[in-house]
Amino acid sequence: MRIRKAVIPAAGLGIRFLPATKALPKEMIPIVDKPTIQYIIEEAVDSGIEDILIITGRDKKAIEDHFDKSRCLEDHLRSKGKQDLLEIVEKTSSLAEIHYIRQKEPRGLGHAVYCARRFVGNEPFAVLLGDDIVSSEVPCLRQMTDLYEEMQASVIGIKEVPPGDVGKYGILDAEPVRDNIYIIRDLVEKPAPEDAPSRLAIMGRYIIEPEIFEILAHTTPGAGGEIQLTDALKVLAAQKPMYGLIFEGDRYDVGDKLGYLKAMVEFALQRPDLAEEFRQYLHDLMTGTR
Ligand code: G1P
Numbered sequence: 001m002r003i004r005k006a007v008i009p010a011a012g013l014g015i016r017f018l019p020a021t022k023a024l025p026k027e028m029i030p031i032v033d034k035p036t037i038q039y040i041i042e043e044a045v046d047s048g049i050e051d052i053l054i055i056t057g058r059d060k061k062a063i064e065d066h067f068d069k070s071r072c073l074e075d076h077l078r079s080k081g082k083q084d085l086l087e088i089v090e091k092t093s094s095l096a097e098i099h100y101i102r103q104k105e106p107r108g109l110g111h112a113v114y115c116a117r118r119f120v121g122n123e124p125f126a127v128l129l130g131d132d133i134v135s136s137e138v139p140c141l142r143q144m145t146d147l148y149e150e151m152q153a154s155v156i157g158i159k160e161v162p163p164g165d166v167g168k169y170g171i172l173d174a175e176p177v178r179d180n181i182y183i184i185r186d187l188v189e190k191p192a193p194e195d196a197p198s199r200l201a202i203m204g205r206y207i208i209e210p211e212i213f214e215i216l217a218h219t220t221p222g223a224g225g226e227i228q229l230t231d232a233l234k235v236l237a238a239q240k241p242m243y244g245l246i247f248e249g250d251r252y253d254v255g256d257k258l259g260y261l262k263a264m265v266e267f268a269l270q271r272p273d274l275a276e277e278f279r280q281y282l283h284d285l286m287t288g289t290r
Helices: 036-046 061-067 071-079 083-092 109-114 140-151 163-168 212-216 229-239 257-269 275-287
Strands: 005-009 051-056 097-102 125-128 132-135 154-160 170-178 181-189 200-208 242-246 250-253
Touching: 005 036, 005 109, 036 051, 036 061, 036 125, 036 132, 036 140, 051 061, 061 097, 071 083, 109 212, 109 229, 125 140, 132 200, 132 257, 140 154, 140 200, 140 242, 154 181, 154 229, 163 200, 170 229, 170 242, 181 229, 200 229, 212 229, 229 242, 250 257, 257 275
Parallel strands: 005 051, 005 125, 051 097, 154 242
Antiparallel strands: 125 200, 132 250, 154 200, 170 181, 170 200, 181 242
């Protein structure tokens, strides 16, 4: 079965980015000139996803506006002959079929995904977390859907992290199957370093079989008092095969200030319209010749 649907949880309050996120959804913070959530949606679309459900919350209206058609802005750009900007704006509102639902209370990632049960129905689906941006040759989610099509089993996107970082992630207990692919025995959300079964960390990309919803319906709050997706995946992994894939590409944690700055610098250096001048500026700054 092909993966056609994706869920993007975007109801979080973004407290790591206050005061910017007081009135602005954290998903709308730009990397160079594009909101982080647009990178996620483009990755999904480039991976063959047709329908996307964004789980929003109160004060997230800017996300819907961003992906909506803005006739007034388009007319203005057309009348000024700004064809290149017009194309950018038109593309933003025609990326994919985007649906929205609100998570009414902040009860955790597992609960956010549970809100997608009617949208997803009885088919495998993707989950992409907005704090994880991946820059890769083959879109990260495409690498995962390819593996799903081969294995017909849930796939979790992972990377190896330093021992001191395991407490920030969902961590796998897994056995290698072949290069970069692991079969998952167990999962634990944000373990203490001494309890971590490995350094294989979940990186905000999932392809999950629909049985997860039945499990989530009975999942009780775990780490941080929240309903954890990792806890539900643990139950699913005990019932059916589930794989971890170390995907190719650079992953940025844009929910973290340092990760965000790294993404901003590196994405700017990849932009033909900015790279040369920006590289020179960074060079001069670092060598004290500015
Ligand atoms: C979530 C997941 C965690 C995962 C992480 C990074 O945690 O619960 O398993 O490793 O995203 O993608 P959060 O960073 O939202 O606390």
